[in-house]
Amino acid sequence: MVRASAGRIWSVSSNPCQDQIHYAQLNWDEDGQPLSSVFGDVYFSRVNGLEETRHVFLQHNQLAQRWEALPEKVHFVIAETGFGSGLNFLAAWELWLTTAPRSAQLHFVSVEKFPLDKNDLIRALALWPELEFLSQQLIDAYPCIVGEGFHRLSFMDGRIKLTLIINDAARGFSKLLTTTDPLYSQYSAKVDAWFLDGFAPSKNPQMWSEDLFSCIHQLSNAGTSAATFSAAAIVKKGLKFAGFAIEKVTGFGRKREMLKAIMPNNSQDYFYPQPAYKSASTFPSSWSINTNLDIYPDKHALIIGAGLAGCSSARALAERGWKVTLLERNNAIASEASGNPQGVLYAKLSYKEEAQAEFNLTSLQFAQSFYSSHWANIGKKTGVLQLAHCDSEQVLQTQLQEKFAAADELVQFVSCTKASEIAGVPLSFNAIYFPNAGWINPAKLCEQLVSHPLINVVTGIAAFNIQRTEHGWCINNDRELQAPVVIIANARDAQHFEQTQHLPIKSIRGQVTYLPATIASKEIKTVICSEGYIAPASAGIHCTGATFNLKEESKELRVEDHQTNLENLREPLQELLAEWENSDKHSLDGRVAFRCTLPDYLPAVGPVADEPAMLHSFASLRKNARAFIQDTGKYLPGLYLNIGHGSRGLAYTPLCAEILAAHINNEPQPIARDLVNALNPARFLIRDLIKNKR
Numbered sequence: 288m289v290r291a292s293a294g295r296i297w298s299v300s301s302n303p304c305q306d307q308i309h310y311a312q313l314n315w316d317e318d319g320q321p322l323s324s325v326f327g328d329v330y331f332s333r334v335n336g337l338e339e340t341r342h343v344f345l346q347h348n349q350l351a352q353r354w355e356a357l358p359e360k361v362h363f364v365i366a367e368t369g370f371g372s373g374l375n376f377l378a379a380w381e382l383w384l385t386t387a388p389r390s391a392q393l394h395f396v397s398v399e400k401f402p403l404d405k406n407d408l409i410r411a412l413a414l415w416p417e418l419e420f421l422s423q424q425l426i427d428a429y430p431c432i433v434g435e436g437f438h439r440l441s442f443m444d445g446r447i448k449l450t451l452i453i454n455d456a457a458r459g460f461s462k463l464l465t466t467t468d469p470l471y472s473q474y475s476a477k478v479d480a481w482f483l484d485g486f487a488p489s490k491n492p493q494m495w496s497e498d499l500f501s502c503i504h505q506l507s508n509a510g511t512s513a514a515t516f517s518a519a520a521i522v523k524k525g526l527k528f529a530g531f532a533i534e535k536v537t538g539f540g541r542k543r544e545m546l547k548a549i550m551p552n553n554s555q556d557y558f559y560p561q562p563a564y565k566s567a568s569t570f571p572s573s574w575s576i577n578t579n580l581d582i583y584p585d586k587h588a589l590i591i592g593a594g595l596a597g598c599s600s601a602r603a604l605a606e607r608g609w610k611v612t613l614l615e616r617n618n619a620i621a622s623e624a625s626g627n628p629q630g631v632l633y634a635k636l637s638y639k640e641e642a643q644a645e646f647n648l649t650s651l652q653f654a655q656s657f658y659s660s661h662w663a664n665i666g667k668k669t670g671v672l673q674l675a676h677c678d679s680e681q682v683l684q685t686q687l688q689e690k691f692a693a694a695d696e697l698v699q700f701v702s703c704t705k706a707s708e709i710a711g712v713p714l715s716f717n718a719i720y721f722p723n724a725g726w727i728n729p730a731k732l733c734e735q736l737v738s739h740p741l742i743n744v745v746t747g748i749a750a751f752n753i754q755r756t757e758h759g760w761c762i763n764n765d766r767e768l769q770a771p772v773v774i775i776a777n778a779r780d781a782q783h784f785e786q787t788q789h790l791p792i793k794s795i796r797g798q799v800t801y802l803p804a805t806i807a808s809k810e811i812k813t814v815i816c817s818e819g820y821i822a823p824a825s826a827g828i829h830c831t832g833a834t835f836n837l838k839e840e841s842k843e844l845r846v847e848d849h850q851t852n853l854e855n856l857r858e859p860l861q862e863l864l865a866e867w868e869n870s871d872k873h874s875l876d877g878r879v880a881f882r883c884t885l886p887d888y889l890p891a892v893g894p895v896a897d898e899p900a901m902l903h904s905f906a907s908l909r910k911n912a913r914a915f916i917q918d919t920g921k922y923l924p925g926l927y928l929n930i931g932h933g934s935r936g937l938a939y940t941p942l943c944a945e946i947l948a949a950h951i952n953n954e955p956q957p958i959a960r961d962l963v964n965a966l967n968p969a970r971f972l973i974r975d976l977i978k979n980k981r
């Protein structure tokens with residue numbers, strides 16, 4: 288008997304160039320095997336899918352031998368077309384555990400245009416009980432998919448990283464390139480082995496396109512291997528076009544032949560006729576390309592600032608085998624912006640297709656997955672309600688409905704009755720509800736992050752300058768504080784270093800108020816956000832806030848700010864508020880700290896620009912904003928930045944630490960190229976040049 292599962296569609300893109308993305312539409316045969324009802328093809332061999340994977344992809348990329356020979360602390364990248372049920376990923380993961388060094392990392396990047404929905408994934412993976420230990424972890428982490436996008440999942444303390452890119456194969460892989468300009472393809476992070484899966488070329492010719500093979504070329508190096516179940520002419524031709532030397536070998540099961548391939552040493556030279564390119568390029572300026580692809584033999588980093596940004600950067604590097612020294616000027620970590628007792632895990636969603644919207648969505652999803660196994664130690668997954676408390680919020684929530692209609696795991700659209708039920712107190716507004724969010728104590732989180740044998744926290748020492756040395760960088764001229772890599776993660780104080788003083792950092796004062804729980808307020812079960820926010824009581828106190836004051840430096844608690852915080856809760860919680868409103872505001876406690884923001888409200892994460900060299904190289908942008916400048920960006924080798932998390936540090940910092948670690952280790956990024964560039968700290972120099980401000 289064959290049964291079709293319902294295929295759903297989401298995210299009708301407003302961009303006519305983008306195809307719609309659909310969930311996979313499956314039929315299940317009498318043996319319980321999935322088949323694509325659209326492509327009329329199988330997901331894996333009916334003889335034995337797992338054995339097929341081992342034969343075609345693992346064996347013919349010679350993974351066991353290559354992984355046994357890997358040195359310590361390196362990473363290896365597999366890229367796949369068509370994630371499907373994740374069987375290839377799980378088989379590679381299983382082999383990695385028995386062959387690769389404990390300290391090495393597997394990056395598995397897979398592009399999928401028609402992802403399985405979670406129920407189908409569970410059903411398909413039930414076919415492989417021998418992989419259950421791994422498949423259950425994949426099922427638990429499988430993301431809620433909202434149209435095209437990147438999902439980075441991390442398993443076994445970061446030993447295994449899956450980057451699932453929802454997109455067409457060619458478009459998805461092109462987003463991993465540092466630039467689409469092939470002249471600079473050597474600066475993109477490279478793939479070590481390709482798994483060219485995807486339905487048979489006869490049934491799915493669109494995928495096996497010239498664009499796909501062009502990307503494969505640009506993401507490959509001498510020694511990169513490829514294997515595919517198909518020996519069709521279009522695949523042979525494509526692989527040759529991409530510069531591979533190919534060989535036909537015996538296929539699996541009933542398949543007579545398959546292809547294995549290797550990229551020879553000289554393949555980069557002939558592919559693109561470079562001189563023709565130089566005169567008439569249509570590519571944008573390549574200011575974002577960092578040519579420092581140093582593989583640091585001495586994996587030691589100094590990080591300045593032990594708030595959320597510094598601690599999460601330290602953890603991301605330590606998980607990659609780096610020794611980290613984390614410097615903090617205060618006597619305790621997380622004692623400035625990251626020191627409030629309760630912060631809300633939240634990021635504003637948008638229906639628009641712009642960098643801020645993509646970054647908010649990706650970072651929120653990444654953060655929820657990152658915190659999923661830590662909640663008990665850092666806060667509470669109470670869910671977060673964002674009330675439609677004013678006209679503009681009501682309009683926004685209506686606009687979000689289309690895009691997020693099928694994303695219940697991420698966000699739900701609830702009536703005021705349902706919102707009241709969730710909150711445990713009466714509310715008079717409809718709302719959006721984030722069931723997998725909650726409140727976090729950032730200091731506890733920071734403690735967890737730095738609790739790693741490779742992280743050494745040094746408190747009570749302020750960094751006042753950073754100098755270049757022969758082997759990297761030195762802080763305060765102190766020979767004890769030297770390393771090839773330095774990360775500046777000291778929020779608004781980054782403006783005091785010579786190398787980063789050009790950044791347009793804004794400091795915003797904020798005050799939170801601690802409200803003693805009352806009999807009525809103890810009923811609050813979820814974080815409630817309107818103009819301000821209130822978290823459920825912890826140890827008898829609700830943290831509520833927060834005020835925003837630009838250009839104010841006072842660290843004193845202010846009664847009028849407590850008043851503002853209460854005022855911002857008036858609309859949703861009028862009845863509850865009475866007891867607090869009638870109390871003496873002078874007796875209320877709270878806390879003041881300073882947010883660090885940048886003019887476009889995105890963080891600055893990545894290499895630090897060599898300001899004079901950058902201004903010199905890209906000077907012609909002053910006259911012509913679209914000038915094609917045949918030069919790469921100029922960056923200070925080994926100096927990086929992670930600041931500007933504004934009011935969203937809990938959502939932003941886990942992903943930003945991962946992005947930074949990818950920069951430093953030359954790994955595939957967890958986000959698309961355009962977003963990497965949108966976060967690049969050098970963007971402000973380039974914008975200033977274009978506006979003729981420098």
Ligand SMILES: Cc1cc2nc3c(=O)[nH]c(=O)nc-3n(C[C@H](O)[C@H](O)[C@H](O)COP(=O)(O)OP(=O)(O)OC[C@H]3O[C@@H](n4cnc5c(N)ncnc54)[C@H](O)[C@@H]3O)c2cc1C
Nearest residue numbers: 592594595596616624625631749750777797934935936937
């Ligand atoms: C009132 C308020 C409420 C907030 N509420 C929320 C919320 O609900 N949810 C949310 O997600 N975010 C919230 N935020 C934002 C969040 O707290 C920040 O985004 C986050 O803490 C930023 O982390 P950071 O590590 O960049 O900065 P910080 O936590 O400020 O860390 C920087 C560290 O660098 C140290 N440092 C500075 N200079 C030096 C130096 N020269 N040498 C050595 N050390 C140095 C500082 O002492 C500090 O510890 C709030 C912020 C405020 C102020």
Ligand SMILES: C[S@@+](CC[C@H](N)C(=O)[O-])C[C@H]1O[C@@H](n2cnc3c(N)ncnc32)[C@H](O)[C@@H]1O
Nearest residue numbers: 369370371372373374375400401455456485494
């Ligand atoms: C044979 S299945 C892959 C099986 C999968 N590797 C596994 O381990 O289960 C082929 C996959 O390619 C995907 N696919 C088809 N066309 C695609 C395209 N143009 N871009 C990306 N993925 C595509 C299909 O949706 C399907 O999941």
